């Protein structure tokens with residue numbers, strides 16, 4: 068299939084909506100004068116409808132595409148056009164149609180790239196740029212870190228400018244161990260708190276890049292850059308204004324980033340699948356995406372997703388946890404590991420009521436995951452009779468190393484692991500800190516405890532029926 072729109076209109080806004088009938092609808096909004104629109108579509112089975120409505124200053128074009136059109140490409144073309152704010156001469160659509168996804172993958176993908184008719188990037192930017200001035204303006208506790216930071220992070224926080232701290236809206240601790248010399252990318256860095264935290268840990272030989280789309284937030288980050296350089300004694304930070312759903316447009320080399328962090332941002336994205344795919348592309352093999360975000364116990368209904376405050380507060384854009392797991396795998400992160408989680412209590416009667424009126428059972432969690440880019444990982448944890456011994460050599464982890472919520476490895480103790488965990492330690496920056504026992508020569512079956520029920524421990528605190536597998540499971 069091939070398609071071409073040529074127009075001399077200035078495209079100002081473009082929005083992809085996944086409609087209930089499964090079609091994707093792109094709405095292009097821009098100014099007229101002069102306006103020429105023409106379209107050509109070749110090759111059945113295609114049904115395309117182009118509607119144009121004119122007012123003196125505005126044109127709206129609606130393009131309805133069939134289900135077998137490549138929605139990502141369609142979306143990217145128009146968003147690219149709208150972001151560049153150029154006078155568009157031609158926008159061409161790729162002739163490639165992706166292989167039809169399986170019904171399950173299509174459902175997860177649709178849920179993950181939720182675009183609502185009510186919430187847009189502009190709404191999110193407005194919320195973080197104008198509606199909120201400081202952390203205390205938040206209406207719920209979703210974008211608030213539940214647990215107190217550990218002592219070494221508290222010490223580093225004291226070196227960060229108060230203006231940056233005042234505009235912190237994160238929901239977890241996104242700073243993994245062993246950062247020295249690393250290249251770190253912070254997606255949705257906001258005013259830069261985590262960038263400046265990581266900058267102190269990567270040191271003068273590492274670097275940290277922050278990306279955000281909201282100018283008011285970035286102004287605080289860049290406005291304090293000199294202050295932080297003087298405080299740290301070196302300059303190793305960079306800030307880029309951009310949309311993390313289009314990481315390929317940023318000037319960052321594929322396979323060049325050691326660690327991607329993100330704190331309470333991906334739930335706000337309209338196309339979560341594109342974020343994960345972009346991360347996979349930028350990470351070095353053996354690198355990881357280590358991030359905190361908000362997840363739900365079931366898919367959030369459209370009625371809640373259209374609420375701009377609920378979305379802005381990091382609640383209604385939350386992914387259902389199993390859609391997230393499946394999307395991660397689809398993006399190439401084959402074994403997502405949960406590090407920690409906590410139940411979000413909302414703590415705003417009116418908002419709680421809104422959520423409860425849909426379903427009293429719908430729960431939200433803030434959770435930190437680590438996703439390794441390792442092509443050799445298997446879809447489930449397989450047992451090859453392997454084990455590791457932690458050497459106790461990582462700074463601040465002399466007694467034990469915590470890989471995730473199921474792997475607390477005490478120094479010097481033989482710790483049985485599945486093949487995936489073995490690879491997460493052997494094929495990454497952690498290798499030198501472990502002794503490895505065994506190989507992949509003999510397979511003993513599935514690693515006991517590998518399961519798929521709601522993974523969040525904090526769900527139990529609220530009397531949920533959900534439980535994760537007991538018996539020292541691995542994932």
Ligand SMILES: C[S@@+](CC[C@H](N)C(=O)[O-])C[C@H]1O[C@@H](n2cnc3c(N)ncnc32)[C@H](O)[C@@H]1O
Nearest residue numbers: 195235236237255256257279280281310311330
């Ligand atoms: C809840 S705040 C968190 C900010 C920061 N991570 C922190 O911990 O303070 C969400 C941030 O994500 C940014 N954001 C949301 N969607 C984005 C997108 N698609 N591209 C770039 N930035 C985005 C917003 O501008 C906002 O600064």
